[in-house]
Amino acid sequence: MEQLKDTLFYDGSFNGFLSLLYEVEARNLTIEGIQKKQGQQELLFIDTSFIPTELKKARSVWNSLRSKNYGALKLLYFAFLSEEQNIEWKLFQFYQQLIGNVCLEKNGMCVSDHAHIEQLANSVEKEKWAIERKLFIDHSGDSLSITTIEPMYNILPLISKFFRTRYKEQEWVIYDSNRSFGLHHRNGTMAFTTRPLDQLKPIFSEKDPGSPTLDRSKKMDTLEQQSMGKRSQKARLIQAVA
Structure with a gap:
């Protein structure tokens, strides 16, 4: 029932x-x-x-x-990261239409509803590309490099793969000042940190060769983050969308 x-x-x-x-x-x-x-x-x-x-x-x-429908899945994920008010309900309707084979004209959604979801997803993707193209992590010194950004959308989960590959030999933090959390990379390991920005340098500068200086309060345990260390898996998870 x-x-x-x-x-x-x-x-x-x-x-x-x-x-x-x-x-x-x-x-x-x-x-x-x-x-x-x-x-x-x-x-x-x-x-x-x-x-x-x-x-x-x-x-x-x-x-x-x-x-x-991989295209519809990408729209769902990117539009969710827009953090638009009440986006969950719009995406819930998107999902219901998709699995119910209703109005399968564009990515499983009616054209009128699809247009707004697609617009949001495109805006998020454009900001992702802009950050990847313009952001430079400075490693002129020996200390941890902390770079702050103020993105309109929640793009840290989307840019993690790009910067981990580009700066794979360095230790760095990309910190989203608008959302008060950062992406920390060290020795090939990624983690989100929720430490306040003014506390990052003292915490991460005390390096113990025997243990990584990750913020263990929020290890990366979501689907998109698990995929970073499991490239051999046949089914790519959320990170692969980026």
């Missing part, structure tokens, strides 16, 4: 969103909205309407979409 839930909540991550898509389909839910969880206190009031992130479920949705 179909279950009705007015609004579902998730943690705000892309893997969390994919997990939500999985649960809606698996449990045959009918929903009227999607919102980000704003903190632990709010979780007390949303009860079972909160969908936790589960990488296995997120990977299942990712691989299913990729096999059906």
Whole structure:
């Protein structure tokens, strides 16, 4: 029997969103909205309407979409990173139309809805290209290089592969000042750091040859980040979209 839930909540991550898509389909839910969880206190009031992130479920949705329509999957991911208000609901409708074979005119979506999703995705991709083309990491000294950017969109997950390849021998941090987190590379290992910018140099400058100076509070454990160390896998994960 179909279950009705007015609004579902998730943690705000892309893997969390994919997990939500999985649960809606698996449990045959009918929903009227999607919102980000704003903190632990709010979780007390949303009860079972909160969908936790589960990488296995997120990977299942990712691989299913990729096999059906890679172009639509790329639009979904890039548009999500635009962080536009209520983008989750628009992308949820996108997904429902795609898996239901409704209005399959352009990437599985009606033309009127598709145009806005495509515009958002293109804007995100253009900023990704611009950052990759213009950003230079200075390694004139021996210390850790920290480069700050202020992108309009959440493009750090998209540029990680490019800069890891380009500056693979150096240690560096690219820090998104607008979102207060950074991408840290050292010895071929990538990690997100949520340390405040003014604390990065003291933390990362104390280098212990026996252990990497990664911010262990937020290791890269999402699908797109796992793919960095698993190139031999046949199924490329989210990072491969970039």
